[in-house]
Amino acid sequence: MRNDLLAEIFRKSLLTRVFEDRFVRLAMEGVVPPLLHPGAGQEVAQIAAIAALQDDDPVLYAHRGTGYMVARGVSLSAMLADCAGRAGGTNNGKGGIMHVVDTARGIFGESGTLGGGFVISVGMGMAAKRKRPGQVVIHFFGDGGSNRGTFHEALNWAAVQKLPCVYVCENNGWAVSVPVSESTAVENIADRAHGYGIPGVVVDGVDPDAVLDAVRVAAERARRGDGPSLIEIKAVRLRGHYATDPQDYRPDAAEAASKDPLEALRARIISSGLMSEAEVASLQAACEAEVEAAVVEMQAQPLLSAEAAFEDLLVQGA
């Protein structure tokens, strides 16, 4: 891919990592509830995937990580405010980090029940097809979530209708403590594409070029009116399921740590001469500063009124 794009993916991935690490520390300090499922290890692929789309193509995501939001430039302080129960957030105290939303940036939210997004994405594809030709709906989900029945119903109907949807499975090998091999009867989740007559491809989550290309191909197919695709990213979950998960069920934690795609990208950026070590260090410092500024901005926001509990349910007078 072009150098500037690669640099941008690196910058956003770094910012995501710094942001989430700071989030975890805030959680330990009790400033926000510890409800983040860290995306460490998956942010490079998430951001590369988003880079393959138009800036406002709708994104439905799952619970792991904030790379999607950072990729689209969602306000960091807003995400923190969501979690801290303060004003200035995106969901008015309703959904914390789980339901970050920013429709102007194409961030269309998350289903708290895993697999709930598959079916929503189908309808969004139906609307895109009719109202916004050329728009592509992307839905990210985990290996674990791919065993929900909604996966089947959604992919089948999306394929029948040739909807402009791209399904991206981030297979990090684990669903909380359950390894994919014990929950899933097939090695590559992408193989399930056969059952819906659509392309299914596997890409390595360490390789942003491969991810970008795969999503581009799928998005072009979607825009042509040829229907959905299934992309499986072989990913690595560097941290616990949730921020403070001891992970004692996990024999592969050390091995995983050695496979950090962000480290690989950092090394590539430096060895290819795209940035010097010093430039990377100052980028890191800039990310840290940006995150600190977001923390300060969040903390300056007033707490939400408890009466927000009664808002945002029904549209009044409709």
Added chain:
Amino acid sequence: MRNDLLAEIFRKSLLTRVFEDRFVRLAMEGVVPPLLHPGAGQEVAQIAAIAALQDDDPVLYAHRGTGYMVARGVSLSAMLADCAGRAGGTNNGKGGIMHVVDTARGIFGESGTLGGGFVISVGMGMAAKRKRPGQVVIHFFGDGGSNRGTFHEALNWAAVQKLPCVYVCENNGWAVSVPVSESTAVENIADRAHGYGIPGVVVDGVDPDAVLDAVRVAAERARRGDGPSLIEIKAVRLRGHYATDPQDYRPDAAEAASKDPLEALRARIISSGLMSEAEVASLQAACEAEVEAAVVEMQAQPLLSAEAAFEDLLVQGA
């Protein structure tokens, strides 16, 4: 297959056809509600599939037809009584023809919501594996029902657990008025087996040998502990969705009628010299007599007490 088995499949298929045709007439006369979904065209395959199993291997079926029950020798008058709201039925007025049950003959019932049987079959497979090694659970369902999410959840988990389950899709090309091509993104539903790492085979529903063989192979695999299989029978729905369906949505009705597997089997039986025309005629007469006797027996039963409405829900004192 052996001649005696073929003759038996023919006899049972004929009996099923005669029984269901009589049922439809009873419905027109108002004796029973018109809730039968005629299995005409599918009974040969249904009965051949059952013939591949042990006599008490559990069967979960879908709504179309009664071949499974006739194959196992369920009392015809009991099935009629179920529908007529009389004593002597199998489900005490609760389920009519939809929920015929006869556990002694391995008939384990039906889910009224399509696709509800997939998940039940997994649990029955779990119980078979632990409590009755060698037992195989078979579940019949339609092409339409295969688009329920439960298909996906069940086949995946059955495959992970290597359960002794055999999944038989009777693909008759229609779900009520919707052709399979408009609801289903893949030509062969058997291809979905790839997504669960299990065998998926297609057989012609006109060919009882092929059906028998496919189910035998699947049952042996299940007994060996190698897990489930998916078999797709290309079937033909000769009648309407329900007994009195005018089927005006259906361009292929005449073509379907020309493909009646029972007629093909009748011709084969005669042309191969297994039975003479006269023998077939007298078999037909015997079936008719058996069905008439069942009607008489059913009509001699008292009507169910309306208090049965309150029975069969919870086990008392447990």
Added chain:
Amino acid sequence: MREITYSKALNEALDEALAEDEDVIVYGCDVGRWGGIFNITTGLQAKYGADRVFDSPISENVLVGAGVGAAVGGLRPVVELQFADFLLTAGDEIFFKAGMWRFMHGGAFTVPLVVRLPSGATGAGPEHSTCPEAYVMHSPGLLCCVPSTPADAKGLLKLAIRSDNPVMFFEHRRLYQTRGPIDDAAAVAPFGKAAVRREGRHATIVAWQVMLNRALKAAETLAAEGLDVEVIDPRTLAPFDFETILASVKKTGACLVVEEGYRRLGVGAEIGARLFEEALPYLDRPFRRLAIPDVPIGSAPALVNRILPSEDEIVAAVREMTR
């Protein structure tokens, strides 16, 4: 005034909604080419095209879930589930996605979705017979219509499609062939306005759909005995017009709710509890409910009839209450 059937009224509402707003789409199993297993969508695909009126796979989760997504994406989907019972088959999508997608995202979306739910006991067994309105009325974020007349069927369905909120629309299958007057010029009362179908002063009956018809017949019988019963049709269960019931019960002092759902924690439970909360000084007579006595609905007609509240039972209950 014209007289049309309840099913024709629904068909007209869909037809007009499709004509008025090109964002309206209609889909579900068999609704396209065939016009629906109950013929409510007859002719609509021919008129509006398969892009707007279409068949679906048998996939209730995605039927409803896609409806939420399509609504979020700017369409106004009208989804048919073939039997109201299937609302529980799509439980996550009805209660969490339709009911809460807007809420959990802080009001970022509107969800103008209508789910049509043909309900009622016709002998098709425990999973094809219920009137499961109570599940909806218990759940935040969902509106709920229960039209009893052709005029309401048409008017409420049109309002439901225009609403920016998700609406669960219960059509009673045993009403499809009933006829009633419809005044094309009249404005439809908004959601949350009950109709007093008959005035009276000795007791109040709350009922809708098939039970409303039974209640009205029972009221005639009772009138001949000198008992004047007020009969209230709530028309929508969410929002719920409790005020009309309260005013009636303050006048009559006695309330009977007749419903086709299960009794325990049914709609009647809520009405009884609220009356007890808000009208105790006016309550002359013990509250009464007639409902399905907390067993599933079997298929044999004798069993079904045994548990559906009957006209005779309504008459007897009112006699007993007012004794």
Added chain:
Amino acid sequence: MREITYSKALNEALDEALAEDEDVIVYGCDVGRWGGIFNITTGLQAKYGADRVFDSPISENVLVGAGVGAAVGGLRPVVELQFADFLLTAGDEIFFKAGMWRFMHGGAFTVPLVVRLPSGATGAGPEHSTCPEAYVMHSPGLLCCVPSTPADAKGLLKLAIRSDNPVMFFEHRRLYQTRGPIDDAAAVAPFGKAAVRREGRHATIVAWQVMLNRALKAAETLAAEGLDVEVIDPRTLAPFDFETILASVKKTGACLVVEEGYRRLGVGAEIGARLFEEALPYLDRPFRRLAIPDVPIGSAPALVNRILPSEDEIVAAVREMTR
């Protein structure tokens, strides 16, 4: 007497059930190797093997549906859904398969299934916070346990596993770490027997789980003011011991139900309606309910606390009722 936590009590019940009956199996997401996300199944896989205690895919429909099938096939499955809310995600399997498989097949089967449902608001958002007991109590064919103490948690879970009926077992997550005495020799009261947790004569409060604890604290405050409140813990919602409540309310003349479910058509609605049906002459005071005010439960703690009934609100309600 020993003191143990509620979560230890549940773990012991499972342990003993697995030891007593080799047909008992325990499964769900993460219950095997990890011992469950709330550590209720800790140690059980090591002790009984992966054939009897095992992990599952994230597939709630088959988790519950396979439970029904396994029960029909002669096992006694105990299934964990990670959050009670997911009961609606597996709606068909819970309400139609578990609740009706026996019924619709004329009693041919028994369905000795237990579904464990960790409930309660802990700030995890609208789909991970509810106490959805009312959906179960409204539905025929399901038993429903709501243990409030470690002793009941253990006793009722053991009974549930031994029962030949399907049992929805609600464990409140905010009780897991609470401790209480347990008398290993004492027989557990059967399903359908409420416990009077405190005697009193001025008002009756019905509450369970976290709300029971709040009610008991409120009762202490009220006692200091001279108001003696009777506090009843139903222990099981189906079967439901209405008689104990009726007797109490006949004595006190005033009833308040405090629950963590949605208010409209909640458990309190049923209690209120039944009292109004059966005890009108004894009802001195309007009925009162404290419950979630019919909005989903957001994630910010301030919002959650705003809508969960508090000790102060209970105190205020009783004061107002008895004024």
